[in-house]
Amino acid sequence: MSNSGALRPRVLVAIPPRFRERLFTQSAWQHLLALADVTVSPADGVLDTPLAHERLRDADIVLTGWGTYAQSGAWVEHAPELRAIVHAAGTVRFLVDESVFARGIAVSSQAEQNGRPVAEYSLAMILLSAKTVFRAEREYRAARTGFPIDSLTGGAFGARVGIVGASKIGRRLLDLLRPFDFDVRVYDPYLDADDAARLGATKVELDELFATCDVVSLHAPHLPETEGMIGAAQLRRMRDGAVFINTARGVLVDQDALVAELQTGRIDAVLDVTEPDVLPVESPLWDLPNVVLTPHLAGSVGNEVPRLGTEAIGEVARLAAGEPLRYPLTAQQFAITA
Incomplete structure (x- = not known):
């Protein structure tokens, strides 16, 4: 050749x-x-x-x-x-x-090219989540008689966004986030503080990221050591009204712990992936009002x-x-x- x-x-x-x-x-x-x-x-x-x-x-x-x-x-x-x-x-x-x-x-x-629409999907969901669109839509639909806009406490200006994993998709998403007025935090064990700063983010540990961010988006790779990396300890730390987004792999999250936290109504989730990928019909995730569930479509379609x-x-x-x-x-x- x-x-x-x-x-x-x-x-x-x-x-x-x-x-x-x-x-x-x-x-x-x-x-x-x-x-x-x-x-x-x-x-x-x-x-x-x-x-x-x-x-x-x-x-x-x-x-x-x-x-x-x-x-x-x-x-x-x-x-x-x-x-x-x-x-x-x-x-x-x-x-x-x-x-x-x-x-x-x-x-x-072609992981990088297949990751482009994943980052774009994640950006869209972060913007909607920071604006509290999903929660407001539920309350507006339930009220049917108008909605007190002044009661909303969210907004994109200054919202803190946490990115778990400076993978190719994570890095592309960090770049897409630059034009917006977010306070961006990132967790990745292979990333140092200077590298994070160059990506437009502040490096923090995983527990701090979950405890302090309004929106958390997961972009870690599926490796033996990352399976179940997000568990009850992290999910319990999330702020009331925070949103967890997963476009990576369902197996990275303790799904029972996620369901339990979502059932309290305290947090919201956007899940493009679950474990298994197609949920059994009896899964509570189908019916929870605070879950946006999509059929693994964030990648190339x-x-x-x-x-x-x-x-x-x-x-x-x-x-x-x-x-x-x-x-x-x-x-x-x-x-x-x-």
Whole structure:
């Protein structure tokens, strides 16, 4: 894969048709065909089968995405010529392990692009929450005879917003928050005070963030050490009328503790993710009036999806030209990110 143009990369596309059609526009797909010798196999996107192993033998690049599946990173052993894995979606944790980086295989992920709409969704919910829109809407609807606007105590000016996790999404959200008159606090064990200041925030510990913020938005990665990181101790510290927003993963939160706190009516929540992702019909979260529940839609949906495919094909173009990846994932990043 030099920049001489003499060799075209051999790309194995392991994305099932139903996802491939959503990810790649016709023009993007034609761009890929012009760049490389493309094989689309296996049709079901499973990489650890005899057919997949046969196709992997000659691949320079494997293009993966939604619907690609592997039981472990062992499938890479069947790809002796593999130079890069280009993932047209977010996390690659279900596809690769540390051995990929040890072999020097480049990895590209669209986690950053998939995170753009998550940060935008979070910004919208923070603005509405700081304005106490959700609580006022409930009270207005219940009253039906008018609403005393002067009784509202919230407002965006000077509201304290807490961001849990200076991840790629967390950092993008921090940037989006800059034009607004918020007092922004951030918790991240890998962030120091100077880094936080450069991001436009004040670094605080987790318990302080929950105790002092009007809105808390969760953006930590799903790792073994982050499961259940938000529990009863943090939720009890939240101010009356505060709002908890989760667009990360439901498993990061002790859901029983969250339900118990919400049932008091003391706090509100905006939950785009839960544990499990689709709640059982008997879950109290369906009926609690102080919960805004959305079906894991903060990430790329609708016309946002082709952006992932177009950017992934851009990575293939860079590899074909011998240029650096725009969205590389390093071994160090893999260790601490989702």
